[in-house]
Structures are given as structure tokens and as C-alpha cells.
Amino acid sequence: MPILEGFRIRNYRALRDVALGRFWNQQKNPALTPLVAVIGKNGAGKTTLFDAFGFLGDCLAFGVEEACEHPERGGFGRLISAGAQGPIQFELYYREALKERPITYELSIGLHKGRPVVIEERLRQRRQGQGSGRPFSFLYLHHGRGAAWKGQAVASDLQEDDLERQDPLRATEESAEVEQVTLVDNRRLGIATLGALKDHKRIARFRTFLQGWHLSYFDPSAARGRPRAGPQKHLNVRGDNLSNVVQYMEREHKERFAKVLQRISTKIPGVRTIDTVQTEDGFLLLRFHSDGFSHPFYVGQMSDGTLKLFTYLLLLEDPDPAPFICIEEPENGLYHKLLQDLAREFRNHATGRKNASQLFITTHQPVFVDALSPDETWILEKGADGFSTIRRAGDDPLIRHLVEEGLPLGSLWYSDYLDPR
Numbered sequence: 001m002p003i004l005e006g007f008r009i010r011n012y013r014a015l016r017d018v019a020l021g022r023f024w025n026q027q028k029n030p031a032l033t034p035l036v037a038v039i040g041k042n043g044a045g046k047t048t049l050f051d052a053f054g055f056l057g058d059c060l061a062f063g064v065e066e067a068c069e070h071p072e073r074g075g076f077g078r079l080i081s082a083g084a085q086g087p088i089q090f091e092l093y094y095r096e097a098l099k100e101r102p103i104t105y106e107l108s109i110g111l112h113k114g115r116p117v118v119i120e121e122r123l124r125q126r127r128q129g130q131g132s133g134r135p136f137s138f139l140y141l142h143h144g145r146g147a148a149w150k151g152q153a154v155a156s157d158l159q160e161d162d163l164e165r166q167d168p169l170r171a172t173e174e175s176a177e178v179e180q181v182t183l184v185d186n187r188r189l190g191i192a193t194l195g196a197l198k199d200h201k202r203i204a205r206f207r208t209f210l211q212g213w214h215l216s217y218f219d220p221s222a223a224r225g226r227p228r229a230g231p232q233k234h235l236n237v238r239g240d241n242l243s244n245v246v247q248y249m250e251r252e253h254k255e256r257f258a259k260v261l262q263r264i265s266t267k268i269p270g271v272r273t274i275d276t277v278q279t280e281d282g283f284l285l286l287r288f289h290s291d292g293f294s295h296p297f298y299v300g301q302m303s304d305g306t307l308k309l310f311t312y313l314l315l316l317e318d319p320d321p322a323p324f325i326c327i328e329e330p331e332n333g334l335y336h337k338l339l340q341d342l343a344r345e346f347r348n349h350a351t352g353r354k355n356a357s358q359l360f361i362t363t364h365q366p367v368f369v370d371a372l373s374p375d376e377t378w379i380l381e382k383g384a385d386g387f388s389t390i391r392r393a394g395d396d397p398l399i400r401h402l403v404e405e406g407l408p409l410g411s412l413w414y415s416d417y418l419d420p421r
Helices: 046-062 064-068 190-194 201-211 242-252 254-267 304-316 336-351 397-404 409-414
Strands: 003-012 015-021 035-039 088-095 103-112 115-125 136-142 145-149 178-182 214-216 271-278 284-290 324-328 358-363 377-382 388-392
Touching (some): 003 046, 015 046, 035 046, 035 336, 046 214, 046 324, 046 358, 064 115, 115 201, 136 201, 145 190, 254 271, 254 304, 254 336, 336 358
Parallel strands (some): 214 324, 324 358
Antiparallel strands (some): 003 015, 003 088, 088 103, 136 145, 145 178
16 A cells, blocks of 8 residues: 655645655655644644645545635635745655655745646656665656656666756657656646556656545534435445444445454444434435344434544545545533543554555644654644744653653643643
């Protein structure tokens, strides 16, 4: 399963320059852990950081103009940081597998004739056996024009900047492995187009990785609706297809679903089984069977906390999980004594199984943070200039020492030990 080792965001709202983890030119930085949690005060920028992942996904699915014009974003002018001199930029550093060479993806978005466009887009990777130096660009586009390498091989006799010139094919025309690229619409990502072609396998794998990200904005009120009957494999963003996913798990993955039921019964006493029933007019109802009651409770009667906990456990048992899952403030509506259990469920999923998802969590609940390690925890803060900064709790020797001595990290946060000194 691919894993994101580092990412950087520039000029995106309050995130003028925020970086987490390792990059090709910062190899001494620790890579992101399988479970990453970002904490911070209200207004620190957690929601903006979370939305940046959604923005990247929308850029891939719909193009940069539609991503900017999303109703909750309000256009490029409201997204770019105040006073920014350059474009909105993203940099992702990831591996397709533990022993694979890392790949860097860079994206720059700016305005052309008043409309958002892709200014530059690049994928690069070190050559086999190349231990240091600038990675080779196997995709480079400038305003929709550039070049890409076909297949897997990279010629060893080419200069590292061959694909980064104004005329990127000038030095590479003699090689049949290079394909000249001119996009019809420079509001679309090059990886969206080239990643659909079998000749560009590395680009296709990165496109699949990014396309597979799951952002959870779970809304219990949405899950209480009555969807049309019909099994669905994966939970959607808001969780309003929860009943459909339960129907799918009942039919196709009974053993996995039984694990979810067993775990939720240990956390919420009285819940015995959960199933679905189809109405005569073709709608689907989610039912909760509880000890001591002869009749089931329907989803509309269940608490927000019960629905949330059940949904997260179901998400973690997805037979084909997303490689990267973002969950915003999972603690809302949950009994405080369940929060550490939930944090451990997240970690066990991220670290304890093959093909597990990497989990990215935002939270403001110290009890949840008590179950985290300093290396998993990043502190987002709003500076005096209005822009966010971020640091890893594990990089503070005092915090690391106090946790090693047995003091829970969330309690230290509550007591202001994680504040800047």
C-alpha cells in the first residue's frame, strides 16, 4: 500500500508555507507515521489543512477551476494567501511500497487571463542506484506543454533538467521513450489525462493513489436518511450511504462485518446486532438490535456517538481500503472514555495489517491525544501575522522526555506544555 512520507502546502489560505514530514531534499526529516494527528486551537488552520487534501482530489476529478469555484471555497481569490507573490503550490513525497524509490509530485496553480490554470506540474524520482542528487523528472508540464517518459525506464545519459526547460524535448528527441505532451485544457491536471494511458504506468499509479484518497466529513444526520436499496462497497464523504455499505458487507463480507459488530458490542453495551431491511417501496433501513428489547431501533433513533463509532469501525474494515484516509474531529458526539479506544483502533488499523490505510486525523480533544505518541502528533498554530505554522511534538526534547516518564501527551497539551516556549 502506498504511503505519504511528506507534504508541503504554500499560499493556500492561512497555509502560507506549511510542511510535514520528509522530502527529496530534506532526507534527515522523519517520514510521516502511518497515523498522523494534527492538533491546535480553534482558528489555527486545521480545517484549512484538511480542505487542502480535498482540494487536490477535486483538482484531479474536476480540474483546478472547478476545485477553486467550489461553493465552500469561493474562488481562487479567496484561496490564495493574502499578499502571496507566487502561485498556490503543493508538494507530495510518497512511496508506492516500503522498498520502492520515493516519488515527488509538485503542482503549481495560478491565474491566466483571470482564470485558474495549472502553471507547472511535475513527477520525479531518483534513478535506480542514485543515492543523492536531484531526482529525474519523468513528467514535466508548463502551462500544459512538456514531456513525459513512457514505461518504467529512465535513460541514464540524460541530464536531470532535460524535461524542465522551456523546450523540454530539445535534448531528448532522439529517445523513443519520451513523448511530447500538449494538453488541450490547461485547467486539467496532466496526471488525470496521462494517468489513464497504459504507456505511463508510473503516472497511472500516482493518479490511482491520489484518486483513492478518502475524506470523511461524516454527518450523523445524513446517515439517518433512507437511501434507495442497493449494496455499495465504500462509504462516501458524508456517510449518507451507510445503510448501503452495511447491506454490501452483510452479503459479501460476513466475517469482516462480524468483527465490526463484536468490537462495537464491547464499546457500546447492549448493541447485539446491526442489519438492514428493505421497505416495500425500495428504500433501505438500518436496524440496531439491543439486549433487553424485543423490537429493533432504527437508525433515526440512535445517538450521534453510536452512529459515528459504528461508521469509523466499518470504515476500517473496508475490504479494499483507501490508501489515505482523512478524518476531521472524530471525537464530536463521542463519550470521552471511548476516545482513547478509538485512537487505538485507528493506530491498529494503520500499523497492524497488510494493505492498511494511512490515517490523517485532526482533533482538539486532549483525551484522544492521550493515546497518541509525540511522533504521531503535529501542532498547528496561528502566528502573529495570521498565517499558520506547524511543528512535530516529538521534536521537542522536553515533551518527549515527559511522555517517556509516563505523562500522557493530551494532558501535557491541556496543561499548556505544548505551547511555544
